[in-house]
Amino acid sequence: MKLNACKECKKLTELDICPVCKGRTTPHWVGFVAVADPERSEIAKKMGIATKGKFALKVR
Ligand SMILES: [Zn+2]
DSSP states (O other), X not given: OOOEEETTTXXXXXXXXXXXXXXXXXXOEEEEEEESOTTTOHXXXXXXXXXXXXXXXXXX
């Protein structure tokens, strides 16, 4: 399965357009973090993630 990462919010999705912020997505990303509870996740806070799901660590 091919996954793209949103350039704006780093959300991982199979779509060409981010379902969260409607930003453009790219197949060029490295690493990911799965956020189950954004309010309790330090990584989510650091990255500014407010929704649960999978997010790329680095998006080019
Ligand atoms: Zn997005």
